[in-house]
Amino acid sequence: MDIKVTTIAPENMKPKPHDESMLGFGKLVTDHFFTMKFSGERGWHDAAIEPYRPLELDPASMCLHYGQEIFEGMKAYRGKDGSIYLFRPEENIKRMRVSAERLCMPEPDSEIFMEALKKLVLLEKDWIPYGIGTSLYIRPTMIATEAALGVHPSDSYLFFIIVGPVGAYYPEGFSPTKIYVSEDYVRASLGGVGYCKAAGNYAASLYASKKASEMGYTQVLWLDAAEKKYPEEVGTSNIFFVIGDELITPPLTGSILPGITRDSVIQIARSWNLNVLQKSISMDEILKAHKEGLLKEAFASGTAAIVSPVGQFYFRDDEHIINEGKVGSLTERLYNEILQIQYGEKEDPFGWRVKIA
Numbered sequence: 328m329d330i331k332v333t334t335i336a337p338e339n340m341k342p343k344p345h346d347e348s349m350l351g352f353g354k355l356v357t358d359h360f361f362t363m364k365f366s367g368e369r370g371w372h373d374a375a376i377e378p379y380r381p382l383e384l385d386p387a388s389m390c391l392h393y394g395q396e397i398f399e400g401m402k403a404y405r406g407k408d409g410s411i412y413l414f415r416p417e418e419n420i421k422r423m424r425v426s427a428e429r430l431c432m433p434e435p436d437s438e439i440f441m442e443a444l445k446k447l448v449l450l451e452k453d454w455i456p457y458g459i460g461t462s463l464y465i466r467p468t469m470i471a472t473e474a475a476l477g478v479h480p481s482d483s484y485l486f487f488i489i490v491g492p493v494g495a496y497y498p499e500g501f502s503p504t505k506i507y508v509s510e511d512y513v514r515a516s517l518g519g520v521g522y523c524k525a526a527g528n529y530a531a532s533l534y535a536s537k538k539a540s541e542m543g544y545t546q547v548l549w550l551d552a553a554e555k556k557y558p559e560e561v562g563t564s565n566i567f568f569v570i571g572d573e574l575i576t577p578p579l580t581g582s583i584l585p586g587i588t589r590d591s592v593i594q595i596a597r598s599w600n601l602n603v604l605q606k607s608i609s610m611d612e613i614l615k616a617h618k619e620g621l622l623k624e625a626f627a628s629g630t631a632a633i634v635s636p637v638g639q640f641y642f643r644d645d646e647h648i649i650n651e652g653k654v655g656s657l658t659e660r661l662y663n664e665i666l667q668i669q670y671g672e673k674e675d676p677f678g679w680r681v682k683i684a
């Protein structure tokens with residue numbers, strides 16, 4: 328299948344932002360987007376890059392009623408020499424296919440997906456900001472478009488990719504976050520869709536996040552749904568603890584989103600001969616380690632921030648400060664390592680970078 332490209336006339340293009348420090352996250356989209364349709368009869372068809380525009384949807388479209396919708400989150404990076412890179416894009420493609428299967432949606436073809444990513448990013452390359460830490464955020468999405476109100480898997484779908492410039496996550500250096508351990512609300516349970524980037528997961532998380540925010544906390548630390556004992560994720564990121572000389576992250580049991588950054592952290596830490604364990608660890612064990620002075624660092628991992636240090640957590644009416652609220656040395660080292668690999672400033676021993684220009 329060929330991707331048909333229709334470009335916008337230069338005089339109709341949006342002005343590009345001048346001040347990269349004002350970019351923030353997710354506020355701007357570029358001039359073009361990729362779309363591809365699926366129907367039971369025709370399979371995937373009509374792959375196209377077109378001028379960015381609102382979608383026209385039947386109000387009975389199933390995505391609007393039953394949440395049959397999945398997405399991905401990834402970035403394109405500009406190196407100092409002008410090269411443009413993607414970071415492990417095949418992992419995002421794989422993960423979207425896994426999400427699709429679980430939500431009874433058709434799996435987008437891997438080759439077309441990759442070609443669409445490269446073509447769209449290259450077409451929009453002037454939108455990629457220059458500063459280290461800035462990037463072009465890429466949001467592949469798939470929605471169910473059949474107009475029908477019965478609950479069943481849709482017969483037709485729209486896959487699209489939109490992109491937009493985003494600012495550096497830490498323009499003024501790291502700032503450790505305060506997190507709220509939620510025992511009242513859960514994100515995902517075993518047997519559910521926690522391992523998918525399914526839209527409904529995020530709608531369901533808003534309430535607890537809002538409560539945490541009202542209490543002055545940046546993120547929610549989600550515990551396992553069955554026993555509410557074991558940390559699983561923080562906000563929309565994976566979680567790591569440095570306890571003694573071990574780097575610990577919960578195992579991918581099915582309720583945890585398998586972060587690509589999580590996997591990168593694990594592989595890098597192992598290459599440094601650190602002792603990395605994927606095991607469930609309870610809040611009791613964490614509190615005990617903290618009391619004994621063994622909880623040295625905690626951080627979240629995800630595409631948006633790479634790693635985000637946790638400075639304190641609130642659990643059962645108590646504040647617990649980690650590493651005096653400062654950024655841990657391993658957190659910082661991992662951040663710099665991944666950042667430099669992503670921007671082509673360092674060798675890429677794992678072969679994670681995909682140079683597209």
Ligand SMILES: *Cc1c(COP(=O)(O)O)cnc(C)c1O
Nearest residue numbers: 563564565584586587588629630
């Ligand atoms: C996207 C996401 C992550 C992080 O995944 P990355 O591939 O590292 O960006 C972690 N948890 C949740 C719930 C997510 O949605």
